[in-house]
Amino acid sequence: MKNIFQTVNNILFFIITAGVMLASFVLIALFTGFQHETKKFKTMVVTIVLVLLFQFIIIDPIKFIVLSIDSATWPKKHIVNYRTDMTKEKYNHLDYLRTRLKSLKSQLMITIEHRNEKLNERYSHIMKDLRLYGTYFLVLLMVIIVHQDPLLYYNTNAVRTLLSYNTTSSLGLKEIRYMEQVYDFIELTLIKGFNRSRRAQDTGWLQIPQMKRLGVIRLRQLRHIDNIGAYDPRWDYSHNMPEWKKPFIRLHYEDKYWRIYEPWRPLQHTPSLEDGLLLRFNHYGHDMDYPELAGYVALLSAGPHNSLKVLRFLKRYNWMDLRNTSALFIDFTMFNVDSNIFTICTLLVENTNFGLQLTRASVQSTKLLESLDQMSHSKIIVMLLYLIIVIQFCRSLVVKLWYNRGAIKKAWNKVDVVIFILNIILLSLIVLRVWEVAKLLKMLKESTTRDYLNFQRPMRLYQLINIIMGFLVCITTLRLWKVLQFASVFSVFTKTLYMAWPAVASTALIIIIFLMGLGMAVAIINGNHNEYFQKLLKCIIACLCFAFGFSSEVHPKDMFHGGKTLGIVLYLVLVFIIAVVLMNVFAALIFSYFENAEQDRKENKGDSRINFLQFLRVEYAHALALCGCRYLRRKYRPHGRTVRENIAWAMYRQELVRSKSSSIVVEKKPSDEELRFQYRRRIELLLGLSAILTVQVELIERMMLGDKNGNLPGSSGSSDSSDSDIPDMYRKSKTSKV
Incomplete structure (x- = not known):
């Protein structure tokens, strides 16, 4: 049976059949009740992809390891002798001539310029790298496009503006000049602005009602021991009584009632790997830098009544003073359900030596809840494609380094290793961020009215993910530089x-x-x-x-x-x-x-060097022909003249154009080496055309005068092609009759 992909008609038949089958399946799925919810459908698709990846990445290597151990430990004693299948298709002399004709046509495209094996091998490696790194780069850009959300910018800008400037019902952060105004700002903007009604659980913002505050507001101040203007200040970590009185006295009932002593105790945090990696950073102020894991903390309440009591208590007992207070941080987190945006706000008020306060509003917006039902179909497809491309890239790198240990010394392979490490770090950060958000949401579900939810850690993870993605784009662009070296x-x-x-x-x-x-x-x-x-x-x-x-x-x-x-x-x-x-x-x-x-x-530059496009034209000639490029070629049109007259007319036009151009532009006379090269190329072209014409004449002779197998009458071997030139599979089998 002939190969189904040999002719264009069979290819069209296959495409039409596949299209009809696919359309039938789609119509059956849409109109016969085979439907699912969007969330369930996304879960099913992702589950199928993950199961396939698990099969290909983990199960298959384990299976091959077990089979290799079994083959090495208990080798087979008897080797199976494979015999040829006598029922396979028989080939005749016409098949040989057709195959020979295709081979000669392909060889006609391979000129002297295409016989530089080192250059061809280099172009072949470039093509593989271009396919791999180009696809990876494009998919990475698609990941960045679907990852970014323009609403984050507008949300950040709007919240920063509302917190920084005055409105009809709030005091702006930039209007704070003296320390006493800090209490007015907290009362008007942060307490009454987030509690429009008298209900304790109503934490909606007056300016943007869609935003809800998560947890309570945290007030954290840093107190210095030496002068405030020192470049390396010493922060106070001592325990104090209200009004910063000493000595500190531990009372037996302080854990039973309202914790009025917490604002005068230094911040206590449990040393952990996450805090050491994510929260050990400094806030950059106008005068100096302030650490995140230090200071004295006072928490407001969820309801306005209790929050005002806490604020009056702090003001009465001079929690902030002009002598030792260096900076005050106001931290809280808001969530917009409609747009799925978390807004982490950090307001800084610095106490300067000249008595005035310098302020700064740091607002960061992010999307931390990205479950399957909240992700679009395009984002799911892009993320799955990126996962597949990363696995393919890692496989290529591991195979290259496994079979050639010395390849790690090359600079570009080191760049590949860096890309591999950055992808592993990116995947780890994404998993860690999901775990942190899940832990905070569980805490939010079980929290009381005085719990502060610190979203700084998932926010820092989000920033690290963006930084890693930026480095990936940069280093992948540098890696593409090496691939694009084929261009002049x-x-x-x-x-x-x-x-x-x-x-x-x-x-x-x-x-x-x-x-x-x-x-x-x-x-x-x-x-x-x-x-x-x-x-x-x-x-x-x-x-x-x-x-x-x-x-x-x-x-x-x-x-x-x-x-x-x-x-x-x-x-x-x-x-x-x-x-x-x-x-x-x-x-x-x-x-x-x-x-x-x-x-x-x-x-x-030599004449025997081909460019990358010429290499692709010869390397993928069959694929280009299947794509329809053969129909884009110019067809021969006689225009009422014979072939001889058309050739004479074309040569006359070329000579006319050459004579006109020679009078305007002085052409450089080719050297003897170039002339010999052109002469050799023309001779090889003529020899190739002669061989093609010879095979075509013999093929026509056997098709017109011979039988269905191409055998001429009265002679079994009278042909222009010698019998020794024919492969065994095309020869006629000769069996003796008994």
Whole structure:
């Protein structure tokens, strides 16, 4: 039986049959009650995929290990002798000629340029890497697209604005100038703003009713021992009585009644791996940095009545004072059910040496509840595709390093190992975040009116996941750089960087030295008058951005606080020396190396080298033919003339075009080596065409004059092709008659 995929008609028949069957199954599933709920359908699809992955990743390797141990321990004594199947299809001489004709047509495409085995092997590896890393990169970008939500930005911006500025019913955080106003802000904005009715469980926000507060508000202040302006302050961890009185006395009834002594005790936390990795960070304030796991904590209540009592108690006993209070953090979490957005708010009020308060509102929005019923179908499909591509990538890396241990020394294989490690870290962080959110939701279900739910840990995990995904995109882009080396642009750029890195590094170092020196001068002179020049690192970054043209925040007048003359000098150094002279030197240096690398590439370029597209055209010629490219070719049209007349007319037009172009452009005369190369290529082309015509003539002769097997009458071997050239499978079997 002939192969079903040999002719276009059979392929079309197969496609139509498969389409009809698939459409029938879909219609049966839709119109005969074979339906499921959306949540159940998603669960079924994900379960099926996970079971298949478990089968391929875990079960199959275990099965092969058991079979290999069994084969190595108890080898078979008798080797099975395989015999040829006598019932298989018989091939005749016509089949041989057809196969020979296809082979000659394929060989006609393989010219001298395609016989560089090293180049072909290199292009073959590039094609495999391009298929693997290109697919991985595209799926990773799709994961990032479905992972991001534009509502998070608008939610963050809206909440930060409502908390920072005054409204008709609340006090803005930016309006706080003195410490006494902190209590008014907590009362008006955070207590009465989140309790519109008298019910204790009503925690909806007055400004955005869809948002509900989870848990209670936490007030955490850090108290210093030495001066507040010290760069390395010592924080207070001692136990105190109300009004910060000493000595501390432990009373036997303090655990039985309302815990009025907690605001005067330092924060107690259980040392754990999660807290050490996720919460051991500092909050960056205007004056100094403040640790997260330190300070004195006071918790408000869920109802407004008890919260106001706690606030008045703190105010009466001077919980915040101008002497030792360094900073106050106000932490709470809100949840919007309609958009499934958690909003973690951290409000900072810094007590400065000059008596005024500096404030900052840190608002972070995220989606922490991502179960199957809340995920879209596109996101589920993208995540499953990403999981499959990651498994394929890990399999390719493991196979490469398993059979060649020395391959780990190559730089690009080390990059692959880094990508593999980042994917493992990403998967671990996702699982850890789901576990943290589940633990917090369980606590929310069992919490009382005075429990604080700390969503900082899942929020930090969410930020780490975004950082890992950013690094994955960056390092995968670098890995694609190596794959795209077949293109001349990437090759020239890589060679340019290799040649010019000492000069480019020296020029970059000079620019950095100028920026650091100018940044120090601008920070010393104008740091007390401008926010962007307040700190040295921030000043250097502002000067660098201004030098590259980002001048929307920094203006020339910001440098004139030390005098107009000095300001003009600093401005000229920044604009003329750094932005014009050094940057132009940097660009001109790279451009000169580009010209040299391009000239070397043109000089070393040989005619026997094919490009990547030519390699793909020959390598996947059959696939391109199946895709319909054969129908896109130009067909021969006689236009009422014979073949001889059409050839003469085409040669006349070519000669006419050549004569017109030669009068305008002076063509470079080819060298003797190029002429010999072209002559050899034409000779091989003519020989290939001659062989094709010979086979075609013999095939036509046997089809017209021979029988159904292609045997000519009166002669069993009279053909242009010798019998020794025919493979055994195409020869006619000769059996002696008994």
